[in-house]
Amino acid sequence: MKEFLVRVLVEPKPELLDPQGQAVERAMIELGLKNISGTRVGKLIKFRLKAISAQQARERVSEIAQKFLANPVIEKYSIELEELE
Amino acid sequence: MRAAVVVFPGSNCDHDTYYVLKDLLGIETDLLWYRETNLERYDLIVLPGGFSYGDYLRAGAIARFAPVVQALPEYIERGRGIVLGICNGFQILTEAGLLPGALTKNISQRFICKTVKLRVENNATPLTHLFRYGEIIELPIAHGEGRYIAPRETLERLKRNRQILLTYYEENPNGSVENIAAITDETGTVFGMMPHPERNSERLFGTGDGLRLFQGVMQGPAGTPLP
Numbered sequence: 001m002k003e004f005l006v007r008v009l010v011e012p013k014p015e016l017l018d019p020q021g022q023a024v025e026r027a028m029i030e031l032g033l034k035n036i037s038g039t040r041v042g043k044l045i046k047f048r049l050k051a052i053s054a055q056q057a058r059e060r061v062s063e064i065a066q067k068f069l070a071n072p073v074i075e076k077y078s079i080e081l082e083e084l085e
Numbered sequence: 086m087r088a089a090v091v092v093f094p095g096s097n098c099d100h101d102t103y104y105v106l107k108d109l110l111g112i113e114t115d116l117l118w119y120r121e122t123n124l125e126r127y128d129l130i131v132l133p134g135g136f137s138y139g140d141y142l143r144a145g146a147i148a149r150f151a152p153v154v155q156a157l158p159e160y161i162e163r164g165r166g167i168v169l170g171i172c173n174g175f176q177i178l179t180e181a182g183l184l185p186g187a188l189t190k191n192i193s194q195r196f197i198c199k200t201v202k203l204r205v206e207n208n209a210t211p212l213t214h215l216f217r218y219g220e221i222i223e224l225p226i227a228h229g230e231g232r233y234i235a236p237r238e239t240l241e242r243l244k245r246n247r248q249i250l251l252t253y254y255e256e257n258p259n260g261s262v263e264n265i266a267a268i269t270d271e272t273g274t275v276f277g278m279m280p281h282p283e284r285n286s287e288r289l290f291g292t293g294d295g296l297r298l299f300q301g302v303m304q305g306p307a308g309t310p311l312p
Contacts (some may be wrong), residue, residue, distance in 0.1 A: 012189075013133075016234065019194045043142075068150075071143055071180065073187035074234055 001050045004057045007080040013041030045069055049074045054081055086303060088129040091174075093148050098134035098171065103282040105299055106131075109286060112303060119148070120155040121154075128166040129302055130157070130280040132174025134227070134281055144188065144230045145176035154181050161275055165248055167302055168275045172228055175267075175277035184270055185243065186235030186275045188228075192260030197228040200291060202254040202279060203266055207247045210269055211305070212276050215297040221254055222294040224280035226266075231279040233261035243268060251278060 012018045018040050025039035051057035061079050070077040090102045099116060104131075107114040107309060117130075119137075124130060137148035153176060156167060161183065170178040178184040200223050203204030205216040216222065235243070240241060240263060243249050251267035253259075259279075267278035 016189070017192070019190060019260075020194050023194055059128065069142070071146070071187055073179075074189050075234070 001052065002054075002057075003050050003084045004054065005082040005084055006047050006049050006061050007082075008045040008061060008065050008069050008077055009042060009080070010045065010065075010075050011040050011073055011077050012078045013074060016074055019048070042075075048084070055084065056082055086112055087126055088112050088114045088125040088131065089120060089124070089262045089295075090114060090131045090133055091117050092133075093119045093135065093137035093151060093173075093217065095137040095139055096133050096135035096173070098173075098194060098281065101281075102131050102133045102171070103168050104282045105286045105296065108280045109296065110299055110303055112299075113223075117153065119151040119153045122152045124156055124165070125132050125162045129167050130160070130166065132168070132170040132177050133283075134172035134174065137177065137226040139174055140173075140190060140230070141186075143176075143179040144173060145178075148173075148177045149181040157181070161270075161272060164272070164274060166274070167230070169212065169302070170275075171281060172226075172279055176230065178275065178277045183275055184268060185197070185239045186233055186268070188230050188279070189232050189234055190230050191228070191232055191258070191277075196227075197231070197258050198227040200225045200285070201256065201258055201266075201280065202255040203251045206233065206249050207269075208254055210273060210276075212251060212269070212298050213250050213301060215301040215304070221286065222251075223292045224260060224282055224295055225291075226280050227284075228259070228279055231259040231261065233259075233263075235262065235266040236282055246271060252278070261305070263296075 021039040050075040106112045205220045208218045252264040282298040285291040286296040
């Protein structure tokens with residue numbers, strides 16, 4: 001068994017208006033950060049997972065992300081796996 | 086008739102809804118713990134407003150896996166009775182895929198708590214048949230995630246099948262597409278609405294318009310024809 005650090009990143013779909021992202025972007029500009037655009041606010045779900053291989057880990061994480069961690073009507077997700085020693 | 090008001094950890098409109106059904110309308114009503122799965126005896130199941138599981142992850146995302154919600158598809162498939170999700174209940178039903186679309190953060194980014202005007206878009210349903218088509222009614226809203234969103238083809242289908250029951254009138258408080266405030270599913274037995282009818286069911290609290298929704302369900306599925 002290997003152990004992986006899993007990060008699932010969930011963000012609003014590109015076509016969806018993200019008022020939270022807009023508000024954060026406006027605040028960043030007011031705080032002096034210039035030349036920014038396209039701010040989106042999502043979530044990070046991080047956990048450790050034991051699996052036989054990276055492929056198996058990815059499959060299991062994909063399944064739970066589609067079913068639960070992201071709502072496919074409004075969100076998209078990406079998965080990062082890091083093998084732990 | 087017998088009704089159930091489901092109680093999730095974090096429900097907070099369960100007792101108000103129970104009061105309207107039991108005390109104002111005299112319906113035999115049970116508060117049903119979320120771990121129950123036997124729904125056979127109920128003609129109406131209400132998923133009430135509140136903050137089930139603290140709205141963690143997304144509103145309704147965790148409650149949709151509760152045993153009582155897992156038992157709903159069979160209840161609906163058999164046409165046993167009416168399922169009504171109010172506010173958080175609506176969010177749970179969309180998360181469970183029992184109603185199309187999703188409810189996401191209000192455009193204003195604010196929690197909105199106030200009375201709004203609504204237009205009755207379909208009065209040929211068990212929930213709305215005591216209203217006139219096009220009637221303007223008043224109900225309170227209280228939500229942070231009430232902006233209804235659905236893919237274009239879903240919206241077309243909702244319009245074609247007249248599944249949109251209530252729309253926000255004059256002002257769209259949360260940015261919902263097509264001003265949508267309440268919908269039904271394709272079977273016409275599952276209903277979701279962001280406004281709170283239980284909070285305006287007595288003249289003491291406003292127009293009392295909410296009571297007619299519950300009375301409509303109580304009087305049976307007779308629907309008046311569309312104009």
